[in-house]
Amino acid sequence: MKTIIFALLVSLSFIGHSQKHTNYIITAEANALMCPFLSPKLMSSIEKNGGKSVVKTKELTLLFYCEQSNILSEARILELVDNLGYDPRMFKVEMKEEE
Secondary structure, eight states, X not given: OXXXXXXHHHHHHTTTOOSOEEXXXXXXXXXXXXXXXXXXXXXXXXXXTTOEEEEEOTTSOEEEEEEGGGOOOHHHHHHHHHHTTOOGGGEEEEEEEEO
């Protein structure tokens, strides 16, 4: 289900875009992204660091993309997670480069 939602969001986000980009899926154990205080702060932090179209799904997954010129590394994302007070060991970051 999350793959279908992600594909739809990415497709809609990139209509008219021809620049290469990287898609991201962030998940967390123990429903950590359910937090009404920290998860919006994480989303905002990702946007400030170059993330585009950051959304949180009903399945408590963060989806976004970065243009090729402003890629976020997994280490940087986990640093943002840690800076907010989350335990970065609970988070999983998936990245997929697209054209």
